[in-house]
Each structure stands twice: as structure tokens, then as C-alpha cells.
Amino acid sequence: MTSYATRKVSCPRCGHEDSCRLTVAVRAEDEPELVEDLRAGRLRVFACSACEHAYAVDDPLAWLDFERKHWIVCLPAGGEHAWRTYENDSMTAWRESMVTHAPPLVRDMSGGFTVRTVFGLAALRDKVVALHAGLDDAWLEVLKLDIMRSVLRFVPEDRPRLIDMRDEAMIFTVATRPDELLSIPRSTYDALCMDPLSWLAAHEEVTRGPYVDVGRLLFSGRAEASVESLPQP
Numbered sequence: 001m002t003s004y005a006t007r008k009v010s011c012p013r014c015g016h017e018d019s020c021r022l023t024v025a026v027r028a029e030d031e032p033e034l035v036e037d038l039r040a041g042r043l044r045v046f047a048c049s050a051c052e053h054a055y056a057v058d059d060p061l062a063w064l065d066f067e068r069k070h071w072i073v074c075l076p077a078g079g080e081h082a083w084r085t086y087e088n089d090s091m092t093a094w095r096e097s098m099v100t101h102a103p104p105l106v107r108d109m110s111g112g113f114t115v116r117t118v119f120g121l122a123a124l125r126d127k128v129v130a131l132h133a134g135l136d137d138a139w140l141e142v143l144k145l146d147i148m149r150s151v152l153r154f155v156p157e158d159r160p161r162l163i164d165m166r167d168e169a170m171i172f173t174v175a176t177r178p179d180e181l182l183s184i185p186r187s188t189y190d191a192l193c194m195d196p197l198s199w200l201a202a203h204e205e206v207t208r209g210p211y212v213d214v215g216r217l218l219f220s221g222r223a224e225a226s227v228e229s230l231p232q233p
């Protein structure tokens with residue numbers, strides 16, 4: 001079941017404190033509107049009651065989909081610098097809920113889950129858009145690596161985020177190019193998947209754990225853990 005919690009949040013522009021009702025665990029298969037909110041970049045976006053500035057609340061969120069078999073733990077973006085500390089949170093939560101403490105019926109359906117840890121709502125949106133489109137997220141990350149090296153720069157600010165699939169194109173945003181969208185033909189992704197040997201090292205690198213992200217190569221992940229982790233779903 002989708003669950004909510006009331007949290008105090010403060011506006012990043014004026015500092016005004018509001019109390020808001022936040023989703024803390026989403027059962028995506030039952031929540032087409034929340035899926036749409038995420039895909040449109042509206043999930044957890046609140047307007048400050050003092051200055052009307054709209055901002056996203058970057059708190060931990062469990063994104064579960066029992067139909068598609070997705071188990072995604074979304075932690076605050078700031079945690080990415082310590083990804084080595086957090087990346088197994090999703091696997092631990094999945095194992096405890098679906099295997100260790102699960103009744104036989106649940107345990108029977110635990111196979112085949114895609115278990116991922118992501119940092120920040122933009123990363124969650126990217127992951128969900130990709131998985132819903134039937135993409136392999138590891139190859140998507142390899143594609144990002146290729147795009148960054150060939151078209152952009154290999155720095156964290158230039159990491160593309162998938163926001164949509166349109167016809168035969170993959171649509172990305174890039175933080176350093178706020179006024180334009182980056183459109184990459186789906187065939188570029190397909191060509192990459194068809195040539196695994198050329199990309200073996202990169203593919204191995206991004207799939208070493210549940211944090212399947214080109215960020216594994218961009219951040220050492222050894223910073224001190226500084227963000228709130230996820231309450232057990």
C-alpha cells in the first residue's frame with residue numbers, strides 16, 4: 001500500500017517552514033497518477049505558502065511495483081557522494097520484506113525483481129521512464145557514458161537524465177543546458193546493446209551493485225554518510 005507521512009519542510013528560497021504530506025512508499029502498480037506525476041517531474045513538488053516558490057522535497061522514498069517487479073529505493077541526491085554506504089539499502093529492504101520475513105506466498109513471488117538504489121527524484125524519474133520503456137538500465141548508463149565522452153563532458157553536472165521516450169528518440173535533460181533537451185535516437189542505444197564486447201568494461205563497472213548509474217564512475221562514493229536513509233517499507 002502507498003504510505004504517507006507528514007513532514008516539516010523549509011522553502012529553499014525564503015526559508016519559510018511548511019508542513020506537508022509526503023509519499024514515503026509508493027505502490028506504483030496501484031497509483032497511475034503518482035507514476036504520471038513522477039514522469040512529468042511533479043512528484044513531491046510543493047509550493048511554499050509564503051513566497052509560492054515551487055520546490056521538490058528530496059526525502060527518502062520507496063518506489064515499489066509488484067506488477068512490473070521493481071524495487072527502487074530513492075535516497076536524497078546528497079547521498080550520492082556516499083553511495084558505497086547506501087547502495088545496498090534497497091537489496092537489504094527487498095530481502096527482508098520479500099524473503100527473510102516473508103510468508104511463503106510472498107517469497108514465491110520474490111524472483112525476478114529489479115532492485116535498485118537511486119539518489120534524487122531526477123534519478124528515480126530516469127530509472128522509471130527507462131524501465132517502463134523496456135530499456136535495460138545498465139545499457140542506458142553505458143549510453144550516458146558514451147554521450148558524455150563524445151557530446152558533453154565527463155563531469156557530474158553534464159550527466160544526462162532520461163525524462164521521456166518520443167517515437168524513436170530518447171529525451172534527456174542536462175543540468176548545464178537548462179534551455180534545451182538532448183534527443184538521442186533509440187537506434188544509438190540499440191547499437192550499443194548489440195555490441196557488448198566493445199563496452200564490456202563500462203557495463204561491468206555500472207552493474208557492480210544496486211546503484212546502477214554512471215555515477216559509479218563520476219563519484220568515489222566514499223564521502224561521509226550524511227543523509228537520512230529509508231524507513232523499512
Ligand SMILES: [Zn+2]
Binds near residue numbers: 012016048050
Ligand atoms: Zn518560500
